[in-house]
Structures are given as C-alpha cells and as structure tokens.
Amino acid sequence: MKDIDNSDKSNSFKVKNLDEITNTKDNGNVKFVLLGNDLAGKTANSKYLFGRYFELGFYPILINGLDIGGNIRSEAIQKLIEDKISEQCEKQFQLDDIEKIKAIVIIDDFHKANKGKSKFWPHLMNNIEEVIPNIIVTGNSLMPMENINKEDPFKDFGVYSILEFDPKFRYELVNKWNTIGIESRFIDQNHY
Numbered sequence: 001m002k003d004i005d006n007s008d009k010s011n012s013f014k015v016k017n018l019d020e021i022t023n024t025k026d027n028g029n030v031k032f033v034l035l036g037n038d039l040a041g042k043t044a045n046s047k048y049l050f051g052r053y054f055e056l057g058f059y060p061i062l063i064n065g066l067d068i069g070g071n072i073r074s075e076a077i078q079k080l081i082e083d084k085i086s087e088q089c090e091k092q093f094q095l096d097d098i099e100k101i102k103a104i105v106i107i108d109d110f111h112k113a114n115k116g117k118s119k120f121w122p123h124l125m126n127n128i129e130e131v132i133p134n135i136i137v138t139g140n141s142l143m144p145m146e147n148i149n150k151e152d153p154f155k156d157f158g159v160y161s162i163l164e165f166d167p168k169f170r171y172e173l174v175n176k177w178n179t180i181g182i183e184s185r186f187i188d189q190n191h192y
Contacts, residue, residue: 001034001160018045021160022052030104030134033154035141036162042138045162046108049136058134059093059103061085065112065139072114072124078131081105095131104134111139118143122151 001016021032030053036042046062053060061084068080078095086092095103105128107113114120128135137154141161 002163004035004159004161015163016160018048019052021158022049022056030136031156032136032158032160033110033143034136034138034160034162035143036138037141037164040162040164042162043108046106046136046138049106053104053106057102059085059089059098060106061103061132062088062106062108065107065109068107068113068124070114072120072127074127074130077124077127081131100132101134103132104136105132106136106138108138109140110137111143121153125153 001018001021003016022030034042034045050060050062061081063080063084067084068077082094085095107128110121111118114124125135135157137157
C-alpha cells in the first residue's frame with residue numbers, strides 16, 4: 001500500500017502492508033480508504049480485512065457499494081447493516097447488542113454507492129459514521145477526483161493506494177499458486 005496522505009512532493013512515498021495498517025489502529029478509530037484499479041485486489045483485501053478484524057475481536061460487516069442505493073438516510077444505512085449482519089453471521093445480533101466501537105463496516109467498491117453519484121458521498125459517509133464509527137472503504141483510483149462538490153467525504157481517513165506487483169513478483173506469485181499441492185503429491189506417490 002502506498003500511503004497517499006503522507007506522500008511528499010519529491011516522488012518518494014511510504015509503503016505499508018495491510019497488516020501494518022490494521023496494527024496501527026487506535027482503539028476504536030479505524031478509518032481508511034484503499035484505492036486501486038480494476039483487478040488490483042480491492043475485494044480480496046476487503047475479505048482479508050473481514051477475517052483479520054474478526055480474529056481481533058471486532059464485528060466486521062462487509063457491504064458492496066452497489067448495496068447502497070438512493071436512500072442514504074441513517075435509518076436506511078442501519079437497516080442495510082443489520083440485514084448484512086443476518087446474512088453474514090451465524091450468531092445473530094443487533095447493533096444495539098454490541099459496543100459500536102467494536103463494529104467495523106467494510107464497504108467494497110464504494111464508487112458504486114448511491115449509483116455512483118459522488119455529490120452525495122459526504123452526506124452518505126456522515127450517515128454511516130452515525131451508525132458505526134469504524135469504516136473501511138475500497139474504491140477505484142479515480143474516486144477522490146470524482147467528488148465534484150469539493151467536500152471531502154474521507155477527510156478523517158487514511159488513504160492508501162494498492163500497489164500492483166511488478167512482473168517479477170507477479171511471476172513468483174503465479175508460480176507459487178500453480179505449485180500449491182504439487183510437492184505433497186510427489187511425496188505421497190513416492191511414499192507408497
């Protein structure tokens with residue numbers, strides 16, 4: 001991840017991995033945005049964060065930006081979140097049953113929220129924060145520039161860009177992926 005907030009003008013920037021970002025959370029103050037191009041890994045990162053925060057004792061709720069339609073009132077957002085809780089959790093609970101500081105909403109493809117109408121995003125983010133204060137958002141790389149009304153919906157958020165692998169790392173990743181399980185098959189065949 002490239003830390004966009006702390007990049008300076010000299011083209012140097014800080015790089016962090018996702019675990020570093022999640023480890024630097026203040027107690028109950030998780031707010032960051034992950035930006036990336038199509039197929040950069042936004043959805044995979046969202047699912048990873050869901051599992052990671054669950055392991056840390058939080059109540060993560062995963063929402064797709066498409067799920068957030070035209071009704072962005074706080075009540076509608078709370079109903080959407082509670083519907084997602086009933087879909088995603090084996091043990092049912094309501095938001096009122098837990099400390100809100102322990103809940104995290106992860107919104108994948110935020111740029112598709114409210115049918116992509118960016119002029120409503122600041123109001124939408126304020127309403128989401130009323131329901132749950134901890135928010136993680138993923139979206140396309142152009143999302144910050146799409147906000148035409150000049151209000152920053154992510155003013156209190158850390159903003160990171162997903163860095164893509166260079167060809168060498170991509171080759172190593174694909175090679176590792178393709179060889180998963182091969183070693184154990186050779187061992188098993190030679191064992192018998």
